[in-house]
Amino acid sequence: MKKQILKNLIILLLAPAVGxxxxxxxxxxxxxxxxxxxxxxxxxxxAEGQDELVIDDYNATLTGNFTDCIMLQLSIYDGGHSAPDQAMNLYRNEVGNEEEWCPGLSLVDYLNGSPTRLEVAYPRYWHGYLVFLKPLLLFTSFNSIRLINAGLQLILLAASLILFSKKGHSKLAFSFVASLPFMFFFSSFASLSLSICMYIMLLEMLIISLFNEKLAEKEGYLTFFLVGGSATAYFDFLTYPLVTLAFPLIAVLALKEEKAKKTYLSILKYSLTWGIGYVFMWASKWVIALIFTGRNTISDAVNTISARTSATDGGRIAGYLKVLKNNLSPFVNRAFALLIILLGAIVIVLIIKNGLKNFGFAQRIPVLIIGLIPFVWWFVASNHSFEHASFTCRNFAIFVFALCFALIKDINLADKKESDSNS
Known part of the structure; x- marks a missing residue:
């Protein structure tokens, strides 16, 4: 155990340096x-502008062009700064002002060769996606990257679903894929910014499907979640980061099948480890920026965190109700009503056809607790979740994944298959 702690400590300290x-x-x-x-x-x-809807009238299908344009600007901007200064402070041109950014217009302005009107910095995040985006743009276009993006996400998803099913975890695979429409999976195909957490989560699920046995030995999952939290802080813009914790957490609980006490302990350990990785990696960015560039981004970051976690108008409780409305309203329509009816019908048919084994509510509580994580996040980060509900609503997929698996986890599929093969 001491060796494992030392190993994780080394990883925690090395991650910011490597980044x-x-x-x-x-x-x-x-x-x-x-x-x-x-x-x-x-x-x-x-043609697309700053914010493009994949499906009209469905705000949660935003392609995230506003942030994508910032990502592209940061990939191409050359303001004469040193590499460490640009890497840590992320300067770019802006045609708006410090308060009202217009990244789409700013990007086009810069591409047209117009003189820089205003230079702004965006140092509170790592912007680790540039490690992949800049080399890709060196060889191909933004539109080509979008096509690659769609194909790669589907390949990663298919691989993990096949492996889970092949290893006898088809109920987990079904619950996983059933939750993806609630993450507006299809709209991430054309978006760089909204694909980041999707990639991390898909890679985590693939790793679990491949190496669960090895990770389960000697607390390997502690390292797994530590790296997952660190990677999320490094690459993401604070879009819907909880999926990189909750999705693999549900998968791990489903595969380990521990006793109740150990299950609750695992949830606590892995969540804390992910949180430590996330917070330490993010905070280390501000310290490194101060050391290498002299720019104090700590106050900016602290002010941002304070604003993002503040209550919306009307106080914490009244504001939380508004946050819930904003984040759940994307799913209150005919499309999702039909989808829920379809999923419910499939679950009922599976239960009727195969029966249940060892049904007990207590066994479902740990998974359902994980399903409540989005609601806790929306409460803690009320301001952020209220203003950016078009993508924070995607965290609701965690609840769907947890609920779906809790409902079907004891369907007797394995026994049915075994009896068929013996007859």
Missing amino acids: FVLLLLVHLLPTGPIKSNVISSKDSII
């Missing part, structure tokens, strides 16, 4: 070819 070096290296790449490949997709950027 910094990787960002430093990609900021040494020439911006000219990268800019040329972004220019080749300029017509699409102009």
Whole structure:
């Protein structure tokens, strides 16, 4: 156990250093070819604007173009800063002002070669996605990356579903895929920013499906969740990060099948470990920026956290009700009503056809507790969840995953298959 703790401590301390070096290296790449490949997709950027809906009247199907344009700007911007300065403070041009950003217009303005009107910095996040985005844009266009993005997500999903099913965890696989529509999975295909947590979560699920036995030995899952939290803080913009904790947590509980006391302990241990990785990685960015550039981003980050966790108008409780309304309203429509009816019908048919074994509510409580994580997050980060409900609503998929698995976990599919093979 001591060796495991020491190993995790080393990983925790090394992660920010590795993250910094990787960002430093990609900021040494020439911006000219990268800019040329972004220019080749300029017509699409102009046509779509800052925020494009995949499906009209469904705000939660936003492609995240506002943030994508920022990502593209940070990939191509050359303001004459040193590599460490640009890597840590992330400067870019802005046609708006410090309070009202217009990244779409700013990106097009920069692509057209217009003089920089205002230079702004975006240092509170790591922007680790640049480690992949800048090299990709060196060789291909933004539109091509979107196509690659869609294909790669589907491949990762298919691989994990096949492996889970092949190893006898078809109920977990079914619950997993049933939850994805509630994450507006299809709209992430065309979005860079909304794909980040999706990729981390899909990779985590794939790793679990491949190496569960090894990870279960000697508390390997502690390292797994530590790295998961660190990676989320490094790559993500604070979109819907909880899926990188809750989805693999549900999968691990389903595969380990521990006794109740150990199950609750596992939830606590893995959640705390993920949280430590997330918070330490994020906070280390501000310290490294201060050391290497002299810019104090700590106060900016603390002010942002304070604002994001503040109550909305009307106080904490009244504000929370507004937050719930904003985050649940995307699912109150005919499309999701039909989807819920369909899922319910499938579950009922499976129960009638195969029967249940060892049905007990107590066995479902741990998974259902994980399903409540989004509601806790919406309460803690009320302001952020209220203002950005178009993507924080995707956390609701956690509840759907947990509820679906809790309902079907004791369906007698394995026994049915075994009896058929013996007859």
